[in-house]
Amino acid sequence: xxxxxxxxxxxxxxxxxxxxxxxxxxxxxxxxxxxxxxxxxxxxxxxxxxxxxxxxxxxxxxxxxxxxxxxxxxxxxxxxxxxxxxxxxxxxxxxxxxxxxxxxxxxxxxxxxxxxxxxxxxxxxxxxxxxxxxxxxxxxxxxxxxxxxxxxxxxxxxxxxxxxxxxxxxxxxxxxxxxxxxxxxxxxxxxxxxxxxxxxxxxxxxxxxxxxxxxxxxxxxxxxxxxxxxxxxxxxxxxxxxxxxx
Amino acid sequence: xxxxxxxxxxxxxxxxxxxxxxxxxxxxxxxxxxxxxxxxxxxxxxxxxxxxxxxxxxxxxxxxxxxxxxxxxxxxxxxxxxxxxxxxxxxxxxxxxxxxxxxxxxxxxxxxxxxxxxxxxxxxxxxxxxxxxxxxxxxxxxxxxxxxxxxxxxxxxxxxxxxxxxxxxxxxxxxxxxxxxxxxxxxxxxxxxxxxxxxxxxxxxxxxxxxxxxxxxxxxxxxxxxxxxxxxxxxxxxxxxxxxxx
DNA sequence: GGCTCATGTAAAGCTCGTTCACATGAGCTG
DNA sequence: CAGCTCATGTGAACGAGCTTTACATGAGCC
Numbered sequence: 001x002x003x004x005x006x007x008x009x010x011x012x013x014x015x016x017x018x019x020x021x022x023x024x025x026x027x028x029x030x031x032x033x034x035x036x037x038x039x040x041x042x043x044x045x046x047x048x049x050x051x052x053x054x055x056x057x058x059x060x061x062x063x064x065x066x067x068x069x070x071x072x073x074x075x076x077x078x079x080x081x082x083x084x085x086x087x088x089x090x091x092x093x094x095x096x097x098x099x100x101x102x103x104x105x106x107x108x109x110x111x112x113x114x115x116x117x118x119x120x121x122x123x124x125x126x127x128x129x130x131x132x133x134x135x136x137x138x139x140x141x142x143x144x145x146x147x148x149x150x151x152x153x154x155x156x157x158x159x160x161x162x163x164x165x166x167x168x169x170x171x172x173x174x175x176x177x178x179x180x181x182x183x184x185x186x187x188x189x190x191x192x193x194x195x196x197x198x199x200x201x202x203x204x205x206x207x208x209x210x211x212x213x214x215x216x217x218x219x220x221x222x223x224x225x226x227x228x229x230x231x232x233x234x235x236x237x238x239x240x241x242x243x244x245x246x
Numbered sequence: 247x248x249x250x251x252x253x254x255x256x257x258x259x260x261x262x263x264x265x266x267x268x269x270x271x272x273x274x275x276x277x278x279x280x281x282x283x284x285x286x287x288x289x290x291x292x293x294x295x296x297x298x299x300x301x302x303x304x305x306x307x308x309x310x311x312x313x314x315x316x317x318x319x320x321x322x323x324x325x326x327x328x329x330x331x332x333x334x335x336x337x338x339x340x341x342x343x344x345x346x347x348x349x350x351x352x353x354x355x356x357x358x359x360x361x362x363x364x365x366x367x368x369x370x371x372x373x374x375x376x377x378x379x380x381x382x383x384x385x386x387x388x389x390x391x392x393x394x395x396x397x398x399x400x401x402x403x404x405x406x407x408x409x410x411x412x413x414x415x416x417x418x419x420x421x422x423x424x425x426x427x428x429x430x431x432x433x434x435x436x437x438x439x440x441x442x443x444x445x446x447x448x449x450x451x452x453x454x455x456x457x458x459x460x461x462x463x464x465x466x467x468x469x470x471x472x473x474x475x476x477x478x479x480x481x482x483x484x485x486x487x488x489x490x491x492x
Numbered sequence: 493g494g495c496t497c498a499t500g501t502a503a504a505g506c507t508c509g510t511t512c513a514c515a516t517g518a519g520c521t522g
Numbered sequence: 523c524a525g526c527t528c529a530t531g532t533g534a535a536c537g538a539g540c541t542t543t544a545c546a547t548g549a550g551c552c
Contacts, residue, residue: 260530260531260532261529261530261531262530262531265530265531296530296531296532297531297532297533298532298533299531299532299533299534300530300531300532303529303530303531304530
């Protein structure tokens with residue numbers, strides 16, 4: 001039983017050498033497995049092969065480890081959103097939707113980060129660094145909304161970019177929280193979370209007057225998809241953004 | 247120190263009489279204060295004036311107490327949504343928006359329930375009763391969406407009601423989670439969460455082709471607010487649902 | 493070679509969740 | 523009303539986690 005620990009210590013010597021990083025990695029794994037609530041400081045220490053007290057040399061307490069993870073999470077989140085936005089290429093609407101998908105992808109692929117960031121109950125605004133990181137991530141969405149708002153069709157009042165950003169964020173976050181993670185994801189949906197969000201954003205943008213003539217799964221090898229019947233009723237585009245009822 | 251407990255016992259006798267309910271109430275208060283994660287079985291027992299082991303006569307374990315609370319939460323949630331919907335009176339769109347506001351109001355006014363229901367990490371679908379209660383609450387939104395979809399303007403494909411319901415739910419949940427609760431609510435917003443959600447829903451509905459000629463704060467004493475210039479561009483209504491830039 | 497300080501350890505105190513054997517008394521039964 | 527029974531509550535105990543404290547180790551520097 002105990003020789004294992006001894007051997008481990010023999011392998012690495014009295015000093016670990018990179019304990020802080022090892023703890024962060026261990027915690028990441030544990031959170032992904034059991035959620036931020038189930039994650040245990042002691043477990044992380046065990047996993048790194050050190051005593052339960054060792055982590056306190058690197059983190060004030062369990063919460064600070066969690067904060068560190070959330071911090072990293074927001075940074076990676078920002079990077080991924082930025083990459084997805086790609087400065088609005090090839091066109092603003094396409095890039096905007098890519099950001100939405102990136103949001104969901106992050107929630108799905110980095111459950112540990114997402115959990116620490118949004119579901120751990122961490123008081124984000126009590127930690128200035130964390131708050132700043134969160135702000136920077138949101139600013140990607142905000143900047144994208146800014147560009148989109150600038151493209152608003154003429155003849156209508158320009159929508160406030162900040163409001164658009166908040167709307168998009170709430171949609172992405174709502175879909176991610178409700179349908180794209182863990183247990184709740186098992187709810188039977190008529191469509192994938194990605195499609196759900198994409199349709200939601202498209203309908204929303206159309207509500208703002210943006211031309212959104214593509215369908216979500218977007219077989220791009222289609223004839224120009226907008227026959228000029230668009231002015232039926234009060235401006236309803238022809239194809240629904242929810243695709244055909246397959 | 248200990249005479250307090252003795253006195254308490256003297257006051258109520260050996261048997262509590264209504265411990266289960268007392269525990270639920272105590273837990274509700276504790277969760278509202280410190281979140282479902284910070285809530286402690288032992289604390290609830292203390293608050294009810296019984297020993298730490300007593301609760302186990304009424305709940306298999308801590309999780310079952312939490313589930314009970316979530317269950318009640320979903321039931322009250324359903325009631326409030328149903329009341330807000332009021333069978334679509336006075337008109338479908340108005341009632342629909344009232345449901346959205348009720349969603350936010352519940353999140354704000356019943357933080358303990360909301361927390362247990364959506365933020366406690368409870369495996370909802372592992373508990374049939376809980377899942378059913380959650381389903382019933384969602385069905386209110388779904389039924390409302392159904393009625394709304396039936397009113398879809400002619401000339402456009404009718405949007406799937408289920409999709410609409412999921413969209414609305416994700417919006418409400420996103421706004422509630424991000425802006426309407428606890429710390430995150432401190433984020434400075436250009437508008438209240440209620441206004442934010444209302445605008446979001448209105449824009450969305452307009453994207454579906456619904457006539458949404460009211461502005462959120464809705465001074466209803468206005469002249470018919472849709473001058474027939476609606477067909478400019480691709481169907482952009484005249485007034486933005488975000489009101490004037492005040 | 494010897495010092496120093498960052499880093500790790502063991503032990504202990506606290507709280508919590510949970511179980512167990514035992515106590516109490518409310519309500520039924522005769 | 524006496525006595526029985528069973529739901530309900532108690533106290534003690536266990537293991538686990540968080541955190542602090544006093545002590546150990548050894549890497550890097552003079």
